[in-house]
Amino acid sequence: MKEYKVIKLKLGFRNRLQNLEDILNQHAREGWQVLDLPQGWMAVVLERDKNR
Structure with missing residues (x-):
């Protein structure tokens, strides 16, 4: 069975990729x-x- 997670990104304006x-x-x-x-x-x- 799988479990899922959604993350809202707050990356800022500098170093977005990092x-x-x-x-x-x-x-x-x-x-x-x-x-x-x-x-x-x-x-x-x-x-x-889920069962890892």
Whole structure:
């Protein structure tokens, strides 16, 4: 079974790519994978196995 998480991104105006990378790496360490990154980078949908 999968579980999902939606993160509303607050990247600021400086270092947007680095901030996005840091957020994704932080969640990847917790087992989350990016399912969708809609155009405009307003939110990220993550998924992982619930029984991990």
